[in-house]
Amino acid sequence: MTEKKTSLSRRNFxxxxxxxxxxxxxxxxLPAFDAVLVAAVxxxxxxxxxxxxxxxxxxxxxxxxxxxxKIENNVPQEPFFFRSWVEQYTIKKDGTLKVVSPNGGIxxxxxxxxxxxxxxxxxxxxxxxxxxxxxxxxxxxxGATYETDEGIVLxxxxxxxxxxxxxxxxxxxxRYFHPEKHVVDKCTLxxxxxxxxxxxxCMDNCPTKARISGxxxxxxxxxxxxxxxxxxxxxxxxxxxxxxxxxxxxxxxxR
Amino acid sequence: MxxxxxxxxxxxxxFVSLFFLLKHALTPDxxxxxxxxxxxxxxxxxxxxxxxTGNSSCVSCHDTIITMKSESYHSDLSCEGCHGAAYKHIASxxxxxxxxxxxxxxxxxxxxxxxxxxxxxxxxxxxxxxxPEKNCIKCHxxxxx
Amino acid sequence: MNxxxxxxxxxxxxxxxxxxxxxxxxxxxILIVLYPFITGLVAGAFILASLExxxxxxxxxxxxxIALLTSFAFLLVATMPxxxxxxxxxxxxxxxxxxxxTSAMAIFGFVYLWYLMIVLVLEIWFDYRYDLVIWARAxxxxxKWLYIALSLGSDDTSAKSVKLDQKLGYIVTVIGIPSAFLLxxxxxxxxxxxxxxPWWSTVxxxxxxxxxxxxxxxxxxxxxxxxxxxxxxxKIDMLCLDTIAKYLFYIIIIDFTMESLDQIHRFYEAxxxxxxxxxxxxGHLNFxxxxxxxxxxxxxxxxxxxxxxxxxxxxxxxxxxxxVTGILVLIGIFFMRWNVVIGxxxxxxxxxxxxxxxxxxxxxxxxxxxxxxxxxxxFILAFLLWLFPPWKKTPAEH
Numbered sequence: 001m002t003e004k005k006t007s008l009s010r011r012n013f014x015x016x017x018x019x020x021x022x023x024x025x026x027x028x029x030l031p032a033f034d035a036v037l038v039a040a041v042x043x044x045x046x047x048x049x050x051x052x053x054x055x056x057x058x059x060x061x062x063x064x065x066x067x068x069x070k071i072e073n074n075v076p077q078e079p080f081f082f083r084s085w086v087e088q089y090t091i092k093k094d095g096t097l098k099v100v101s102p103n104g105g106i107x108x109x110x111x112x113x114x115x116x117x118x119x120x121x122x123x124x125x126x127x128x129x130x131x132x133x134x135x136x137x138x139x140x141x142x143g144a145t146y147e148t149d150e151g152i153v154l155x156x157x158x159x160x161x162x163x164x165x166x167x168x169x170x171x172x173x174x175r176y177f178h179p180e181k182h183v184v185d186k187c188t189l190x191x192x193x194x195x196x197x198x199x200x201x202c203m204d205n206c207p208t209k210a211r212i213s214g215x216x217x218x219x220x221x222x223x224x225x226x227x228x229x230x231x232x233x234x235x236x237x238x239x240x241x242x243x244x245x246x247x248x249x250x251x252x253x254x255r
Numbered sequence: 256m257x258x259x260x261x262x263x264x265x266x267x268x269x270f271v272s273l274f275f276l277l278k279h280a281l282t283p284d285x286x287x288x289x290x291x292x293x294x295x296x297x298x299x300x301x302x303x304x305x306x307x308t309g310n311s312s313c314v315s316c317h318d319t320i321i322t323m324k325s326e327s328y329h330s331d332l333s334c335e336g337c338h339g340a341a342y343k344h345i346a347s348x349x350x351x352x353x354x355x356x357x358x359x360x361x362x363x364x365x366x367x368x369x370x371x372x373x374x375x376x377x378x379x380x381x382x383x384x385x386x387p388e389k390n391c392i393k394c395h396x397x398x399x400x
Numbered sequence: 401m402n403x404x405x406x407x408x409x410x411x412x413x414x415x416x417x418x419x420x421x422x423x424x425x426x427x428x429x430i431l432i433v434l435y436p437f438i439t440g441l442v443a444g445a446f447i448l449a450s451l452e453x454x455x456x457x458x459x460x461x462x463x464x465x466i467a468l469l470t471s472f473a474f475l476l477v478a479t480m481p482x483x484x485x486x487x488x489x490x491x492x493x494x495x496x497x498x499x500x501x502t503s504a505m506a507i508f509g510f511v512y513l514w515y516l517m518i519v520l521v522l523e524i525w526f527d528y529r530y531d532l533v534i535w536a537r538a539x540x541x542x543x544k545w546l547y548i549a550l551s552l553g554s555d556d557t558s559a560k561s562v563k564l565d566q567k568l569g570y571i572v573t574v575i576g577i578p579s580a581f582l583l584x585x586x587x588x589x590x591x592x593x594x595x596x597x598p599w600w601s602t603v604x605x606x607x608x609x610x611x612x613x614x615x616x617x618x619x620x621x622x623x624x625x626x627x628x629x630x631x632x633x634x635k636i637d638m639l640c641l642d643t644i645a646k647y648l649f650y651i652i653i654i655d656f657t658m659e660s661l662d663q664i665h666r667f668y669e670a671x672x673x674x675x676x677x678x679x680x681x682x683g684h685l686n687f688x689x690x691x692x693x694x695x696x697x698x699x700x701x702x703x704x705x706x707x708x709x710x711x712x713x714x715x716x717x718x719x720x721x722x723x724v725t726g727i728l729v730l731i732g733i734f735f736m737r738w739n740v741v742i743g744x745x746x747x748x749x750x751x752x753x754x755x756x757x758x759x760x761x762x763x764x765x766x767x768x769x770x771x772x773x774x775x776x777x778x779f780i781l782a783f784l785l786w787l788f789p790p791w792k793k794t795p796a797e798h
Contacts, residue, residue, distance in 0.1 A: 060372045062365040064336050071340050072306045080408045082421045088371050099418040099752055108364040111371065121371040126420075135596060141505035142494040146292035156296035159283070161494055162487015164427035165505055171596035173420030173749055177427060179404065182487040192303035201307045205336035207365060208376050239595050255750035257561050259529065259554035260568075266552065274496075281497045291500050 050151045051216040051244040053226040054125055058210035061123035063105040065202035072201035079103040081176045083187040084127040091120040097253055124254050128174040128187035133242030136166040152191055157183045171236050306340040324398040362391040417753025426745045426757050429765040431481035433741045436587045437734050438478045443584040444617010445471035453573045459643040465790035467621045472520050473781040481773050504590045511582050519576030526569030530562050531793045584613040598673035599744040604662040611655035616733040618648045623726040645722050649705040656698055676751040684746050689739045697732010701725045
C-alpha cells in the first residue's frame, strides 16, 4: 500500500515539476525572443537613414555645441541635465587617465595637469548615438521611446511614465530625467529642425565643423564620404547597440 | 456545476471583458500606426519652435558684415554661435537685441592654449600673457580677424 | 534655489573620479529597492505554501494559510512603491494597456495581475469558501454581508462541493507555482538583462533574486508564525517551526552558493569593469554588502541554523533563536536588494568614477515613505487574519 502511495507521490512530483518547468521555459522565451529580433534589426535601406559623424581631430573643446543644444531645446541650465556634452581626456605619461567635463564643457576647459606630464590629450563630444539596435527602446515598458523610419530615436513626452528604465539601459549616459516635465529627455537630433530642412543646432554652430549628420543611405552625402575615407569607430562596440555615431580618430581609452 | 463555480466563472468573464473594454477605450488613437508608439508624437516633436535661425536669416539685414566675414578666417563660423540664438531678434529686431561678446574669456574659449586642441584645427594663444591689458577685439576684428 | 538642485549640487561636489554628466542623480532610489524586496516576500511565502500543498509536506500544514495570506497582503502593496516612484504616476495604467513586449518591466503587468493575483485569490477562495458560508450564517451586520459577498452568495456546504473546492485549489496551486517563479524571476531579469551595467548584467541575476526571494519569504513566514502564536498565546507547533527552519537553512545554502559563484566568476574573469566594481565593493558598499548582507544577513544565520540541525537547544531558546535569525535574514535580504539597486548606480558607466547617494528622511522617495510601504502589509495581514481567522476554519483534508 505504501509503495503505491510513494510511487504515486513521486509520479505527482515529476508531473508537477514537468508542468512547472515546461511553463517556465515556454513563458521565459517570450521577452527574450523579441530581444533576439531587436538584435537582428535590419537597417533601413530605403529613404533617409540618419547618422552622425564627429571628427576628434577637429574638436577644439569650445563647448558651443553643448551650449547651443541647451538653448535650442529648452534643456535646464543646471549642470545635471545634458543632451550633449564635451569631455576632455588626458592620458598622463605614467599611464593614468583623467577625464573631466565641467558643466558639460559649456564654460570651456582648462588644463590642470602640467604639460610635461601629459602624454596625450584631446576632446570628445558626446551625444545620443541614435542606435538602431537600441537597448533603451528595448526596455521601455509602454512604448514611449521609439525609432522613426529615418533612424532617429525619440521620446514621446506625453506618453512617458517616467520609470527611468531607459536611463539605466543606455550605455552612453545620454538620457536624463527632466526636472520640470517629469519625463525622460534626450537628444532628438533636432528632429524639429531636420523636418524643416535645417541642420541640428550643435552642428550648425560648431566653429570647426567637427560634427555632421546626414543620410547614411546617400553615398554622396558628407557623412557617407566621412565614413568611407576615415577610420571610424563607435563607442562600446562590444555591446552591439547599433550606434550610428561614428568618430574619427577615437582613442581606445574613450569610454 | 455548483452555483458558486458558475458565479466565479461569470465574475471572471466580467473582469476580463471590462479589461478589454478599458484597453480599447484608453489606447491613444494613433498608437501602433508606425510601430509600438503613438504616431502623433513625431508631429508634435517636429512642431517644436526653432531658436537658432541660421546665417541665412541674418543676411537680409546684415549683409555687409557677413560678406566681410565670409572672406576671413571666421568664414565658417555661424553668427549665432557667438551672438546667441536669433529667434527673438528675428521676430522683433528693434526691441530684442543679440549680445555682442567682447571679453577676453569669450575669445579664449576657442583660442586659449590647451594641449587638447589640435594645433591644425585652430590658432591658439596664451591669453594670460598676450596683451592682458586690453580686450582682444581692440586689435582683432572678430568679423575680419 | 530649488531644494532638489541643492542636493544635486552637494552630490556634484562629492563626485569621485569621472562620471557622465547625467549620472549625478540616481534614477532608482529606495522605492525601487523596496519593490524586489516586497515581491520577494510574496513569491517566497507563496512557494512555502505551495510546498505544503503540492509536495504534501504535512509538518508545514499549520503555516499554510498564514503563508497564503501573508503573500496576498504583501502582493496588494507590491505595486505601490513602483507607482509612487514614477515620474508620471497617473500614467501608470499605460503598462497594462500598451505593454511593450520587449521590455521585462512590461511583463510585470501580466505576471502581476493575470497570473499571480488570480492564482493567489483563487487559491485562498477555494480554501476558504466553505468556511465563508459557515461564518456568513453565524455573523451579523456588515461582517455577514462581507462573507456573503466574498462567497459569491454560496450556501453550499455539501461534502461533494468541498472536495471539488480542494481539487480545484490543488490545480490552481500547481498552475500557480511557475507564476511565483516568474514574478520574481522577471524582477531579476529586469536587472540581469541590462548589458550597460556590469554590476547587474549577469545570467545569475534572475536565479539569485529568486532564491533570495524564497529565503526572505520563508524567513518572514517563520517570524510571523512565532509572533502570531505569541500574540494568541498558543503553544507553537515546534515540528512545524523546525521544518521551516530546515527549509530556510537549505535555501540559504543554495542562495549563498549562487551569489558566491557570481562574484567568484566576476573576480576570476576580471573583465573591463573589474576595477571599478572592486572599488565599489571595498568602498561604497563595504558596510551594506560585506557586513550587513553577507556577514549579518547570511553567514551568521547560516552557521546558526546549521548548528541547530545538529544540536537542538530547549524549545523556548530554540524559538527565540529562530525569531532573531529570521529577522536577521530579512534585514540581510533587504540589503541585498539595496546593494544591487543602489550599488549598480553608484559607479559611472564610464567605469571611471562614483557618484553618491543620500537617503532623505521625508519626501516622496524618503525613508518615511519607504517605511510606510513596509508597515502597511502587516496591517493588511492583521485585517485578513481578523476577517479570515485560520484557527476558526473547519480542518480540511488536503
